Amino acid sequence: MAYRHPARATTHRVRIRRIRVAGLLVVIAAIAAALGYQSLASSSSRAASPIDVPRSEHRGALGEAGGAVPDGATVFDDEIPGVANLDSALLGALRQAATDAAGYGVELVVDSGWRSPEHQEQLLREAISKYGSEEEAARWVATPNTSPHVSGDAVDIGPSDAAAWLSEHGAEYGLCQIYGNEPWHYELRSEAIDHGCPPMYADPTHDPRMQQ
Ligand SMILES: [Zn+2]
Numbered sequence: 001m002a003y004r005h006p007a008r009a010t011t012h013r014v015r016i017r018r019i020r021v022a023g024l025l026v027v028i029a030a031i032a033a034a035l036g037y038q039s040l041a042s043s044s045s046r047a048a049s050p051i052d053v054p055r056s057e058h059r060g061a062l063g064e065a066g067g068a069v070p071d072g073a074t075v076f077d078d079e080i081p082g083v084a085n086l087d088s089a090l091l092g093a094l095r096q097a098a099t100d101a102a103g104y105g106v107e108l109v110v111d112s113g114w115r116s117p118e119h120q121e122q123l124l125r126e127a128i129s130k131y132g133s134e135e136e137a138a139r140w141v142a143t144p145n146t147s148p149h150v151s152g153d154a155v156d157i158g159p160s161d162a163a164a165w166l167s168e169h170g171a172e173y174g175l176c177q178i179y180g181n182e183p184w185h186y187e188l189r190s191e192a193i194d195h196g197c198p199p200m201y202a203d204p205t206h207d208p209r210m211q212q
Contacts, residue, residue: 062122067115067149074098075110075155085114087152090188093173094155097166106165111184112156117144138210139181139203146210148187156184171197179203 062068069082075094077083083091098108115123121144127137141147148154157163163183166175174190176197177183182204189197201207 062116062119065116066119067113068119069110069112073110075108077110080110082113082115083110085152086155087188089190090153090155093175093188094186097170097173097175100169101162101165104165106162108162108166109158110155111158112149113154114152115147115149117150120144120147120150138205142204142210148209154178154185154187156182157186158184178207 064070065081067082067085069080073080073083075083075091075098086094094108101108120142124137124141124143127141128134131137131140142149144150149156157166160183166186167177167183170176170186171192174188174193175186176189176192177185177200178187179185180200180202192198204210
């Protein structure tokens, strides 16, 4: 009899181990599900941004010379064409604002500035495939003929705390959000210094400049 006890005990231990492994698998599955949910959630929140296509694609197609801006670029980065080719009055206002924002611990990052017509065309093509139709893409990305980015008159500012700072203080520099659906997109409206920013368009399709 005595020799059976260790055998039983071993079987029992194996069972416990199986139960533990099964429990571990449940935990792993739960973590995997949570991570999957997170990536789903983040991809759907990113859907609000028209410029979230991988930067490598921009580089591959057109590069910095066409207006692609490297991560973390600021309004002081003269050597980057996407910054240097901005309208000089807009750039001056941005630099004043960025200097003052730094005093609040906020850094203004240029996510996109001037773009070549080819770069804009590429963004539009990407937006059409992303949003599924030209009509929906037009709410986010203008054509090379109409985009204020191509003329050097618009800048997309990030991260969100910098855009929020500009939303509060931008008018003092003539920097205004133009479209309700694009809290990152700023243009120069010098009259805003005295009179405040003009009312926003809900999205670019309401902007008369886009009706060309
Ligand atoms: Zn923009």
